[in-house]
Amino acid sequence: MMEQDTVCAQLADRPAEPTAWGQLVWLVDQHTMAGAEQTFGLVTIYPGQRNALHRHPNCEELLYVISGTCTHLLGEQLYQLAPGSVIRIPRGVAHWARCTSAEPLIAAISFSAPNRQVETLEDQTVG
Numbered sequence: 484m485m486e487q488d489t490v491c492a493q494l495a496d497r498p499a500e501p502t503a504w505g506q507l508v509w510l511v512d513q514h515t516m517a518g519a520e521q522t523f524g525l526v527t528i529y530p531g532q533r534n535a536l537h538r539h540p541n542c543e544e545l546l547y548v549i550s551g552t553c554t555h556l557l558g559e560q561l562y563q564l565a566p567g568s569v570i571r572i573p574r575g576v577a578h579w580a581r582c583t584s585a586e587p588l589i590a591a592i593s594f595s596a597p598n599r600q601v602e603t604l605e606d607q608t609v610g
Contacts, residue, residue, distance in 0.1 A: 489517055494525065504532035505587065513597035522594035526580075528553065533581035536604040542596035544572040546580065551588035553580045577604055 492510045499506040505528040509515055512522040522542070528534060528551075536556070546555070547569045555562045555570055557578045562570055564580075572578050574595075582588040 504534050505529050519597045522599040524592055526590050526592050528582040528588040530582050533579050536579045538575050538577045538602050541600045542594045543574045545593045546570050547591045549589045551586050552584040553582050553588045555580045
């Protein structure tokens with residue numbers, strides 16, 4: 484039988500990583516759960532803000548909107564996302580998300596590798 488703390492996590496028990504545009508909370512990855520084969524977390528983007536243009540060279544990403552709305556740049560295409568929307572970001576494709584609602588965007592983010600890698604393509608203090 485597996486130890487419960489290797490397979491179960493609580494959002495309230497994980498630290499938030501603040502950014503200039505919002506925050507990230509990692510629930511599952513190679514550091515938070517031994518043996519994990521994926522990365523999973525929550526992203527919050529503040530109204531009018533966006534994260535830096537970036538890509539993930541070692542995994543694809545799924546972003547599922549829980550609350551708020553955003554414009555999501557994927558490659559050269561813009562997508563409008565609202566609660567219940569999901570977008571698949573293929574490995575290596577540049578992207579960003581900008582919160583377009585009066586409330587923060589909150590989204591679940593999942594990556595197909597336990598050691599999600601990020602290549603930032605611009606200054607991380609973008610607004």
